[in-house]
Amino acid sequence: MKKGYYGDFGGQFVPELLMPPLLELEEAMRTIVPSPGFQNELNALLADYVGRPSPLYRCPNLSKELGFDLWLKREDLNHTGAHKINNTMGQGLLTKYMGKSVLLAETGAGQHGVATATAAALMGLDCEIFMGQEDMRRQALNVYKMRLLGARVHSVTSGTATLKDAVSETMREWTGRIADTHYVLGSVMGPHPFPTIVRDFQAVISQEIREQMLGQEGRLPDAVLACVGGGSNAIGAFYHFIGDASVRLIGCEAAGRGVDTPETAATIATGKPGIFHGMKSYFCQDQYGQIAPVYSISAGLDYPGIGPEHAQLHDTGRAQYVAITDDEAVEAFEYLSRTEGIIPAIESAHALAYARKLAPEMPRDKIIVVVVSGRGDKDCAAIARYRGEELSE
Amino acid sequence: MSKIKNAFGPGKAFVAFLTCGDPDLDTTEKLVLSLAAHADVIELGIPFSDPTAEGPTIQGANLRALSGGVTTDQIFELVRRIRKQTAVPLAFMTYANVVFSYGTERFIKTAAQAGMDGLILPDVPFEEKEEFAPVCRAYGLDFISLIAPTSRQRIARIAKEAEGFVYCVSSLGVTGVRSQITSDIGAMVRQVREVTDVPAAVGFGISTPAQAADMAAKADGVILGSAIVKLVERYGRDAVPHVAEFAQKIKDAVRSVS
Numbered sequence: 001m002k003k004g005y006y007g008d009f010g011g012q013f014v015p016e017l018l019m020p021p022l023l024e025l026e027e028a029m030r031t032i033v034p035s036p037g038f039q040n041e042l043n044a045l046l047a048d049y050v051g052r053p054s055p056l057y058r059c060p061n062l063s064k065e066l067g068f069d070l071w072l073k074r075e076d077l078n079h080t081g082a083h084k085i086n087n088t089m090g091q092g093l094l095t096k097y098m099g100k101s102v103l104l105a106e107t108g109a110g111q112h113g114v115a116t117a118t119a120a121a122l123m124g125l126d127c128e129i130f131m132g133q134e135d136m137r138r139q140a141l142n143v144y145k146m147r148l149l150g151a152r153v154h155s156v157t158s159g160t161a162t163l164k165d166a167v168s169e170t171m172r173e174w175t176g177r178i179a180d181t182h183y184v185l186g187s188v189m190g191p192h193p194f195p196t197i198v199r200d201f202q203a204v205i206s207q208e209i210r211e212q213m214l215g216q217e218g219r220l221p222d223a224v225l226a227c228v229g230g231g232s233n234a235i236g237a238f239y240h241f242i243g244d245a246s247v248r249l250i251g252c253e254a255a256g257r258g259v260d261t262p263e264t265a266a267t268i269a270t271g272k273p274g275i276f277h278g279m280k281s282y283f284c285q286d287q288y289g290q291i292a293p294v295y296s297i298s299a300g301l302d303y304p305g306i307g308p309e310h311a312q313l314h315d316t317g318r319a320q321y322v323a324i325t326d327d328e329a330v331e332a333f334e335y336l337s338r339t340e341g342i343i344p345a346i347e348s349a350h351a352l353a354y355a356r357k358l359a360p361e362m363p364r365d366k367i368i369v370v371v372v373s374g375r376g377d378k379d380c381a382a383i384a385r386y387r388g389e390e391l392s393e
Numbered sequence: 394m395s396k397i398k399n400a401f402g403p404g405k406a407f408v409a410f411l412t413c414g415d416p417d418l419d420t421t422e423k424l425v426l427s428l429a430a431h432a433d434v435i436e437l438g439i440p441f442s443d444p445t446a447e448g449p450t451i452q453g454a455n456l457r458a459l460s461g462g463v464t465t466d467q468i469f470e471l472v473r474r475i476r477k478q479t480a481v482p483l484a485f486m487t488y489a490n491v492v493f494s495y496g497t498e499r500f501i502k503t504a505a506q507a508g509m510d511g512l513i514l515p516d517v518p519f520e521e522k523e524e525f526a527p528v529c530r531a532y533g534l535d536f537i538s539l540i541a542p543t544s545r546q547r548i549a550r551i552a553k554e555a556e557g558f559v560y561c562v563s564s565l566g567v568t569g570v571r572s573q574i575t576s577d578i579g580a581m582v583r584q585v586r587e588v589t590d591v592p593a594a595v596g597f598g599i600s601t602p603a604q605a606a607d608m609a610a611k612a613d614g615v616i617l618g619s620a621i622v623k624l625v626e627r628y629g630r631d632a633v634p635h636v637a638e639f640a641q642k643i644k645d646a647v648r649s650v651s
Binding site for chain 2: 012018158165171274276278280285289
């Protein structure tokens with residue numbers, strides 16, 4: 001297979017200016033990441049700073065109501081409140097080992113921006129975050145947190161002023177300052193080697209689920225569900241189960257107002273193969289290849305593409321991708337809060353919503369794992385507004 | 394024989410860039426015909442929704458063109474009209490997805506039949522060109538390669554397979570006007586000349602006749618995009634005489650070092 005490809009998908013579709021830093025990163029991935037020094041330092045950070053392993057928790061109330069065993073992988077309990085920190089600890093440390101001093105990152109919901117700013121603060125690196133103006137409005141608290149952590153947050157006003165435009169702007173910024181700067185891509189997307197690097201740093205999720213489930217139940221789960229924007233928590237949760245045919249892998253995309261409306265971000269459901277943001281994958285686009293302005297209530301899933309490894313898992317049928325609407329996600333957000341006492345990120349609520357849909361067809365003895373990729377504090381104001389209620393501090 | 398390579402002739406060449414459909418296709422047609430009198434090669438930008446290698450000026454042009462509803466098919470029509478009126482070498486400059494989503498072979502075949510001579514895709518580096526370059530070769534289009542100040546040992550490998558001209562990116566960063574170009578262009582061009590007789594043209598950041606003359610002295614040609622697009626942005630449908638006057642100055646500056 002061609003370097004950097006997952007089947008037909010992946011590659012390095014970037015300006016020539018970015019090829020040298022990508023090749024440098026490939027080299028670092030081969031030599032630095034597997035070294036005992038790096039691994040020991042990363043594992044210590046994940047244990048003592050992030051708080052890993054995160055619990056795998058059997059929901060007593062939901063299991064009773066839904067009629068099967070529902071377990072939650074609690075990435076929301078990580079430091080900074082989401083799975084994003086698994087990746088930023090890894091890439092932040094790699095940046096230090098590579099002798100660079102600045103972290104650049106895009107962010108949608110702000111979770112990756114906060115996680116990157118946290119890594120920068122901890123590791124003594126400078127940090128510049130690019131965030132869509134629309135997302136800065138939706139996620140004002142995270143903007144404040146990033147600034148508190150010492151990052152500079154740049155407002156992106158081009159295009160739809162959301163995640164896609166933040167990625168474009170971060171790429172543009174990186175082409176101007178590659179010598180001392182590392183681009184901490186936040187998802188399993190972009191040019192090779194990012195989809196692989198981010199996957200490797202997030203694979204700790206499925207490694208732990210596997211060990212915890214075998215330890216507690218003595219068997220593998222029957223299905224693993226995770227939300228998918230670019231797809232980093234999903235690939236992390238799928239990775240160590242890809243070889244186990246008995247484990248269904250289900251990625252839950254954001255349908256927004258519905259996959260039959262233009263206001264959707266469900267790439268597998270509505271997109272077609274394309275080349276964008278450095279990779280060949282599926283993208284929401286028009287007949288001439290213009291990237292579509294996507295929409296979801298969730299700023300973290302509001303992206304017109306999907307990582308290349310997911311594109312391959314979809315094409316081979318190994319993973320299934322389903323679309324969840326804003327309404328279904330909001331209901332799941334409220335349902336988990338009320339029933340189990342856990343307020344999930346609106347992104348993660350997409351995965352829980354599909355678990356509820358599975359209930360009628362799922363036998364009692366089945367074990368389903370849903371990844372709670374983040375916590376929902378950041379979403380409370382937006383969900384209240386969705387329900388017609390204005391919150392003020 | 395490459396029409397684009399030949400256009401570099403014995404003297405130094407001036408390559409001009411325009412975004413098709415900014416502000417509308419009729420104006421683009423007039424601009425191309427007017428530029429044909431001064432420029433040796435014209436790059437026609439097919440607008441893309443998310444042009445990641447462009448600075449604010451050309452991003453704006455892309456946005457204006459797309460808001461006007463311009464499509465790839467309308468641009469092929471434009472090329473057919475232009476080709477009846479001028480033989481100036483033409484290259485499309487756009488992003489990989491515009492070509493890929495149209496169907497790579499269908500796009501390249503249609504472009505060649507409409508009278509295009511080359512294709513430039515700034516988000517397709519050497520490592521990924523197999524997706525496009527062989528198809529271009531089959532239909533007689535030059536697939537233009539880019540090199541950058543960071544390319545170093547990659548330059549020989551890239552230039553060895555270059556067609557039409559080698560696009561030398563002058564500086565780090567995205568397209569747009571720069572007050573100074575600090576990279577060692579002379580060294581880049583020398584590395585190109587060691588392995589190929591395909592001419593080397595410098596682009597990114599050149600906006601004045603003095604800069605054009607300076608860069609032309611170090612290379613085989615200069616590429617101007619943002620400086621022209623700025624005039625189109627400023628004068629809109631009335632931009633033709635302003636662009637022509639500017640192009641004449643650039644051509645004179647380039648010729649002065651030939």
